[in-house]
Amino acid sequence: MIISASYRTDIPAFYAEWFARRLRAGYCTAVNPYNQRPYRVPMGPGEVDGFVFWTKNLEPFEGQLREVAERGFPFIVQYTINGYPKELERSAVDPSRSVRHMRMLSQEYGSRVAVWRYDTILLTSLTTLDFHRENFESLARALEGATDEVVVSFARIYAKTRRNLERASARLGFNWSDPDDATKRDFLQELAGIAAASGMRLGVCGQRELLAPGLSDASCVDPARLSDVAGRRVSAAARGHRDGCGCHVSRDIGEYETCPHGCVYCYAVRDRRSALARYRAHDPDHESLAPGPL
Numbered sequence: 001m002i003i004s005a006s007y008r009t010d011i012p013a014f015y016a017e018w019f020a021r022r023l024r025a026g027y028c029t030a031v032n033p034y035n036q037r038p039y040r041v042p043m044g045p046g047e048v049d050g051f052v053f054w055t056k057n058l059e060p061f062e063g064q065l066r067e068v069a070e071r072g073f074p075f076i077v078q079y080t081i082n083g084y085p086k087e088l089e090r091s092a093v094d095p096s097r098s099v100r101h102m103r104m105l106s107q108e109y110g111s112r113v114a115v116w117r118y119d120t121i122l123l124t125s126l127t128t129l130d131f132h133r134e135n136f137e138s139l140a141r142a143l144e145g146a147t148d149e150v151v152v153s154f155a156r157i158y159a160k161t162r163r164n165l166e167r168a169s170a171r172l173g174f175n176w177s178d179p180d181d182a183t184k185r186d187f188l189q190e191l192a193g194i195a196a197a198s199g200m201r202l203g204v205c206g207q208r209e210l211l212a213p214g215l216s217d218a219s220c221v222d223p224a225r226l227s228d229v230a231g232r233r234v235s236a237a238a239r240g241h242r243d244g245c246g247c248h249v250s251r252d253i254g255e256y257e258t259c260p261h262g263c264v265y266c267y268a269v270r271d272r273r274s275a276l277a278r279y280r281a282h283d284p285d286h287e288s289l290a291p292g293p294l
Contacts, residue, residue, distance in 0.1 A: 002221055002236050003041065004052045006254025008033070008268050009289070010261060012053055012061035012077075018284040020064050022253075023071070029288045030253045038288070041251045049234045050226040051075040052250065054117075056261060057093045058101045069109065074230035077105060078151065078220055080117040081143075083135050085126045087172045090262030090272075099142045106146040112228045114147045115220070118191075119205060120155040122265045124169075124176040129187060137194045144198040151218045152191060153205040154184050160270045168264040185212045208244045221247035255290040258282075 005011045011019055022028035026044035031037065042048070051073055055061065058079060068075055079102050083095035106114045118136055123129065140150065155161065157178050165176050192202040192214045203218030204210055211217060219225075226234040236248035260279045262272045269275045278290050 001042070001048055002050050002052060002223065002226065002234070002248065002250040003043065003048055004221055004250040004252040004254075005054070006252050007054050007220075008252055008254035008256045009259040010055050010057070011254055011289070012055035012064070013057040014060075014258075014260065014279060015282065015284075015289055016061045016064050018282065018286075018289055019061075020067060021284055022287065023064075023067065025287070027287070028253050030251075031255060031288070033256055039251075041253050045072065048073055049223075049236070050230060052078060052221050052226075054078045054080070054220075056080045056089075057098070058105065059093070059097070065105075065109075074226050074234065075109075076113060076115060076222065076225055076229065077102075078115050078117050079105070080119055081139055082118060083139055084122075087126060087168065087174060088122060088124065088264050090264075092261060092263070095139065096142075099139070099146075102143060103146045110229065111145070111147055112225055115225075116143055116147050116150045116200070117205075118150055118152045120153055120265050122155045122176065123179060125174045132187070133190065133194075136191055140194055140198040140200065143200075148200055149203060150195050150200045151203045151205050151220060152188065153207050153218075154178075154210070155265045156267060158267055161265060161267055163270075164264050164266065181209060185210050185215075188212070189214050203246075206245045208246075217246040219246040219248065221250045223248050253289065255288075258290045 023043055027040055027042050029038050029040050032039060051068060053075060081095050081098040102114050121132060169176055188210055189212055195202040203216050205218040205220060208217060223234045223236045239249050256268050257275050258278050259269055260276045
């Protein structure tokens with residue numbers, strides 16, 4: 001079994017101590033977001049084939065990564081580094097710090113451990129196509145040699161995403177847009193060429209309708225990459241989290257509505273105030289990251 005920690009929230013940035021205590025306990029519980037039923041996730045030797053961590057700030061989790069490695073579990077870190085203005089990413093750390101963290105990660109655990117995410121691509125009056133082109137190239141050059149893959153996607157404008165974007169744009173004075181698929185496809189091909197110049201393959205996350213020559217389907221929960229890290233075969237069935245997702249089967253141990261980063265394009269948080277309240281009420285000794293109803 002592969003454990004995902006977590007595409008629903010940023011466990012490394014905000015819930016590192018909880019994760020460490022659950023790892024030592026050998027299990028945790030999580031809640032199915034569709035039917036609100038709790039489920040138990042074993043986290044002990046012989047039960048876990050590897051971990052996939054998702055984060056925008058690895059620094060609080062460095063000790064936990066060492067413990068995971070010492071316990072013999074292979075892992076991948078999906079590390080989001082966007083370098084967006086604060087209007088869009090309220091509390092993300094400075095990208096130069098994230099680049100240093102990712103380079104340290106690669107040096108200590110190997111370049112197959114680290115995957116850069118330039119995700120989500122959001123077009124606004126603050127982040128135009130020209131901004132993204134220059135920003136992506138700058139980050140790719142800074143990360144050259146630290147990873148062999150970058151994963152990207154365009155913002156999916158769900159109802160709660162639209163609400164958050166409209167509130168933020170009215171409050172902070174920027175405009176946003178959702179371009180057509182042809183524009184997205186052409187731009188992703190440009191980014192793929194920039195990535196290749198820095199030794200990276202570009203994968204598109206969960207948006208197969210945007211694939212074109214030079215673009216590949218991302219598998220963020222990837223047993224092949226985990227196998228390379230582990231030096232042994234890790235297997236899992238191919239079954240994505242949603243239509244168009246190239247991931248393999250995993251158990252996610254996070255909870256929606258718990259990430260206080262405050263990114264305006266986030267699909268996992270309806271309201272940052274409620275996410276902050278749940279974060280402040282969090283008990284690192286509890287078997288669940290965020291017990292109680294949403």
